[in-house]
Amino acid sequence: MSEAPRILVVDDDPKIRTVVRRGLAYEGYRVVEASTGEEGLDKAREHLPDLVVLDVMLPGIDGLEVTRRLRSSGDEVAILMLTARDEVKDRVDGLETGADDYLVKPFSFEELLARVHALLRRRATPAGEVLRFADLELDVDAREARRGDRAIELTTTEYNLLLLFMRHPRKVLTRDLIMEHVWDYDFEGESNVLEVYVRYLRTKIEGADRPRLIHTVRGAGYVLKE
Amino acid sequence: MSEAPRILVVDDDPKIRTVVRRGLAYEGYRVVEASTGEEGLDKAREHLPDLVVLDVMLPGIDGLEVTRRLRSSGDEVAILMLTARDEVKDRVDGLETGADDYLVKPFSFEELLARVHALLRRRATPAGEVLRFADLELDVDAREARRGDRAIELTTTEYNLLLLFMRHPRKVLTRDLIMEHVWDYDFEGESNVLEVYVRYLRTKIEGADRPRLIHTVRGAGYVLKE
DNA sequence: CCTGGCTCTCAGGCTGCTCTAAGGTTTGAC
DNA sequence: GTCAAACCTTAGAGCAGCCTGAGAGCCAGG
Numbered sequence: 370m371s372e373a374p375r376i377l378v379v380d381d382d383p384k385i386r387t388v389v390r391r392g393l394a395y396e397g398y399r400v401v402e403a404s405t406g407e408e409g410l411d412k413a414r415e416h417l418p419d420l421v422v423l424d425v426m427l428p429g430i431d432g433l434e435v436t437r438r439l440r441s442s443g444d445e446v447a448i449l450m451l452t453a454r455d456e457v458k459d460r461v462d463g464l465e466t467g468a469d470d471y472l473v474k475p476f477s478f479e480e481l482l483a484r485v486h487a488l489l490r491r492r493a494t495p496a497g498e499v500l501r502f503a504d505l506e507l508d509v510d511a512r513e514a515r516r517g518d519r520a521i522e523l524t525t526t527e528y529n530l531l532l533l534f535m536r537h538p539r540k541v542l543t544r545d546l547i548m549e550h551v552w553d554y555d556f557e558g559e560s561n562v563l564e565v566y567v568r569y570l571r572t573k574i575e576g577a578d579r580p581r582l583i584h585t586v587r588g589a590g591y592v593l594k595e
Numbered sequence: 596m597s598e599a600p601r602i603l604v605v606d607d608d609p610k611i612r613t614v615v616r617r618g619l620a621y622e623g624y625r626v627v628e629a630s631t632g633e634e635g636l637d638k639a640r641e642h643l644p645d646l647v648v649l650d651v652m653l654p655g656i657d658g659l660e661v662t663r664r665l666r667s668s669g670d671e672v673a674i675l676m677l678t679a680r681d682e683v684k685d686r687v688d689g690l691e692t693g694a695d696d697y698l699v700k701p702f703s704f705e706e707l708l709a710r711v712h713a714l715l716r717r718r719a720t721p722a723g724e725v726l727r728f729a730d731l732e733l734d735v736d737a738r739e740a741r742r743g744d745r746a747i748e749l750t751t752t753e754y755n756l757l758l759l760f761m762r763h764p765r766k767v768l769t770r771d772l773i774m775e776h777v778w779d780y781d782f783e784g785e786s787n788v789l790e791v792y793v794r795y796l797r798t799k800i801e802g803a804d805r806p807r808l809i810h811t812v813r814g815a816g817y818v819l820k821e
Numbered sequence: 822c823c824t825g826g827c828t829c830t831c832a833g834g835c836t837g838c839t840c841t842a843a844g845g846t847t848t849g850a851c
Numbered sequence: 852g853t854c855a856a857a858c859c860t861t862a863g864a865g866c867a868g869c870c871t872g873a874g875a876g877c878c879a880g881g
Binding site: 372469487490510511512524 | 633634637641765766767812813814815818820
């Protein structure tokens with residue numbers, strides 16, 4: 370994936386948002402904010418962050434529900450839950466609901482940063498993961514794809530692109546989003562590099578006979594589906 | 596492998612982690628910590644330790660499951676399991692699941708150290724261990740490789756490098772990881788010593804006719820595979 | 822002090838990956 | 852049917868990343 374990890378901060382307290390945003394931005398992360406559960410869900414869908422810092426207590430949809438919905442929609446983004454001192458039950462619920470770690474308020478920024486680092490590191494080196502979709506496999510250890518029993522070598526960019534698709538199957542990824550995630554720049558001018566790489570991937574993973582997996586959605590982007 | 600053995604300590608009790616970490620660090624080991632099963636698995640993949648000190652009781656994925664997953668992914672790292680006094684069943688389960696030794700809580704640090712030494716010693720000179728991959732063999736006793744029936748002498752660095760590859764076949768090892776494990780320093784400036792040694796190994800183990808075993812993964816590192 | 826083996830540096834060469842560019846094809850609106 | 856926009860395809864230039872060969876520095880043993 371591209372350079373700086375993306376972090377979504379969801380908290381209704383503007384003070385906490387500001388502190389966390391500034392601190393994380395200073396560390397080089399790209400930060401997006403949301404103040405409600407609904408907004409958090411939207412921004413998560415829009416930006417596909419690598420990590421969500423999520424307050425449990427939120428007006429409307431609370432943190433537990435946000436977690437639940439993200440997970441039930443197949444999103445495996447890392448979630449760091451923030452809980453008030455005595456909400457021990459929340460913490461347990463949070464982990465059960467699908468959060469990856471939690472932090473009790475009040476916390477120092479350094480504490481937060483330590484957890485953030487730990488979670489992102491875990492994500493950067495996923496545990497011997499083999500992603501699967503239909504008859505397509507992506508072996509993260511070997512950086513190798515496989516369809517049926519045919520091993521497929523991938524270049525770095527091809528691998529990054531396929532990884533993005535495999536992590537968000539059946540979800541239409543806009544061109545902008547893909548460009549940001551795989552190429553790491555807000556491309557203003559024209560470039561058809563994305564189309565070129567989609568083609569490279571297609572020719573590699575969709576051998577003559579096999580059905581198409583990466584579909585074009587005209588005017589929107591691409592989607593991985595049968 | 597390089598100088599000081601790496602030990603991963605997985606326990607959710609910060610007190611135990613601290614005591615064990617300090618003690619082992621004082622003995623000259625390089626220690627990495629984790630507080631949950633997930634984190635333990637991740638750090639194991641990331642740092643490739645020589646030994647894991649693993650508590651059975653962990654929130655989320657427990658010690659038995661961690662062991663199971665490490666073993667099922669082909670990791671043969673030494674595992675020292677920590678169990679509470681009355682969890683006799685755990686101890687049995689632990690050994691069956693793939694742990695190499697166990698220790699009943701509470702224990703003195705000296706007891707722990709003794710087991711650690713024993714496991715690492717056993718691991719350092721595994722009685723007649725011969726690693727195999729494809730038609731390549733690495734005799735750990737003789738520090739000698741063999742392909743087909745041709746014996747191959749290796750220098751120390753060549754041996755360390757090949758050992759790392761043989762212990763993690765089909766896994767792409769990043770340049771940074773290799774540098775840390777074989778050369779033991781966080782190299783700041785530029786150096787192509789790794790490339791040079793890969794070449795030495797290649798010319799020794801990939802005689803003219805034989806197919807390539809150490810493959811370059813451009814932009815990532817190297818991988819041992821057919 | 823010399824020798825031989827091992828480690829590492831350096832400079833130049835080469836490969837294959839990335840991206841551009843230019844023309845071709847499909848799609849959907851009218 | 853016509854047209855423009857969106858997307859596809861192909862070829863190739865440029866260059867970062869890796870490879871290669873030669874040799875300097877170092878240390879242990881004689």
